[in-house]
Structure formats: C-alpha cells, structure tokens
Amino acid sequence: MKQNITNVAKLLDRSLLRYVGSGILTTACCSLGTIALYEYNLLQDPAYSNIVATLAVQPLAYILHARFTFSRKLDTVKSLSRFAMFASVALVIGFLCVRIAHKSEISFVWGLVVGWFLIPVISYLVMKLWVFSSERGRDTLSIR
Secondary structure (H helix, E strand, C coil): CHHHHHHHHHHCCHHHHHHHHHHHHHHHHHHHHHHHHHHCCCCCCHHHHHHHHHHHHHHHHHHHHHHHHCCCCCCCHHHHHHHHHHHHHHHHHHHHHHHHHHHCCCCHHHHHHHHHHHHHHHHHHHHHHHHCCCCCCCCCCCCC
C-alpha cells in the first residue's frame, strides 16, 4: 500500500503542472477551431469540425508534450507512433462527446466541455506511463 502511494506521488510531479499548461493551450486551440469551423459554416456538423480542429492541433500538442511537459526528444519514432495511436483514441472520444451532445439537441459546446475533463485525465496517465515513458528500453504499460 505504501509503495502504491509513493508511485502515485511520483506521477504527480512537475510534469503534471506542465501538462496542465500545455493542455490548456492545446484544448483552447482545438475548442476555438471547432467552434469557428462550425459557426462560420465551414463544416455543417460540429463533430466533424472537432475532428478537423483536433487533427490540426496535434503537431502542436506533440511538440508541447514531448519537449515541455515530459522533456523528451522530438525525433523518437517510438514516442511519435505511440502519441499518434493515443491521439486517435482521444480523437474518437472527443468526436463522440460532441456528437452525443449535438444529437441530444443540446449545444455541442457541452460535448466539448465533457471532453475538456474526460480526455485530459486519461491522456496524462497514458502519456506519462506509456507514450513518453522515462524508463529506457521498457514499456511501462506493456502486457506481459
């Protein structure tokens, strides 16, 4: 039990604070992009607007999280491919949040708001433990 508490404390290091800063910036860009694409009738469906905005923000998100949040090199194919895989999952979660809100005849912005809380919690843990893992040569979330 004590070891588990120590492990959780290690997770909540400075990278969490840097993650919050990076996350606020990328989430704001994505949300504003989604709203702009939909409100200016560039795309007729807010869920698809969210997909386009999310894809547009991913290069910024990768650079911020790799260099600033987790202090890693950008040229690691392993972390880039892991980031792309997880970003795809986050993309689907965001799409579903916006789609469900819009189809429920409530403002699609509520779907964005749900995504603001749901995606970052999952994302931080996956990026910390798997995408930008600090252990050399080991996958901390690998199935054995």
